[in-house]
Amino acid sequence: MAQGIVKVTDLPQVIPVFPLDGAVLLARGQLPLNIFEPRYLNMIDDAMAGDRIIGMVQTTGGPLDRPHLAPVGCAGRITSFAETPDGRYMITLTGLCRFASVEEIDARAPYRQVRADFQAYAADLVPAPSSAEIGRPGLLEALGRFLDHRGLDIDWDTAREAPAEALVNSLCMALPFEVAEKQALIEAKDLGTRAQALTALLDINAADSGDEDDPPPMQ
Numbered sequence: 772m773a774q775g776i777v778k779v780t781d782l783p784q785v786i787p788v789f790p791l792d793g794a795v796l797l798a799r800g801q802l803p804l805n806i807f808e809p810r811y812l813n814m815i816d817d818a819m820a821g822d823r824i825i826g827m828v829q830t831t832g833g834p835l836d837r838p839h840l841a842p843v844g845c846a847g848r849i850t851s852f853a854e855t856p857d858g859r860y861m862i863t864l865t866g867l868c869r870f871a872s873v874e875e876i877d878a879r880a881p882y883r884q885v886r887a888d889f890q891a892y893a894a895d896l897v898p899a900p901s902s903a904e905i906g907r908p909g910l911l912e913a914l915g916r917f918l919d920h921r922g923l924d925i926d927w928d929t930a931r932e933a934p935a936e937a938l939v940n941s942l943c944m945a946l947p948f949e950v951a952e953k954q955a956l957i958e959a960k961d962l963g964t965r966a967q968a969l970t971a972l973l974d975i976n977a978a979d980s981g982d983e984d985d986p987p988p989m990q
Contacts, residue, residue, distance in 0.1 A: 788882075788885050797895075798868060805859060829844070843957055868895040905939055906970060956969060
């Protein structure tokens with residue numbers, strides 16, 4: 772476990788957050804990020820000087836310059852860091868534990884911070900067994916239909932042999948779902964529930980042909 776984090780009380784109560792729709796982080800998943808905005812460069816500087824923990828969170832509308840934060844995100848630890856010649860940071864976040872945003876903190880920092888409650892998601896800190904029940908045959912069938920529909924492909928041998936948690940969480944993070952769909956996957960109670968939701972979303976998206984006639988214009 773990262774830096775001795777074995778229980779939720781090992782995690783900070785206040786964390787900086789990076790609001791980025793479509794960028795989903797889940798426990799033990801790895802999310803590469805290209806950081807270039809000054810406020811987020813500042814955030815990474817501060818995180819690297821401390822516990823290296825930041826939260827990834829989606830948004831739910833509101834002003835473009837300060838959108839409302841989704842109620843649940845996931846904290847991750849910076850496990851890879853590099854600076855480019857033009858001053859960008861290339862980092863990798865490794866997921867630790869989901870959190871509920873209790874309140875946003877009014878801080879002097881240019882980036883946003885929240886008071887995070889990890890308690891409801893304490894199970895995230897314990898890796899699921901490799902053989903955890905995720906309905907793998909049905910999930911892979913739905914995945915195949917989804918990929919065919921999108922003209923995509925994956926390494927099927929890896930998908931069949933991957934540990935349950937790694938398979939489900941990596942698909943949730945990587946597949947091109949809508950923001951609301953991604954949020955539903957983030958908020959799923961546990962791995963089994965997330966796998967069921969993922970299978971349903973794959974089926975729904977594969978069934979959406981996208982070639983229906985456009986509706987007539989409004990008069």
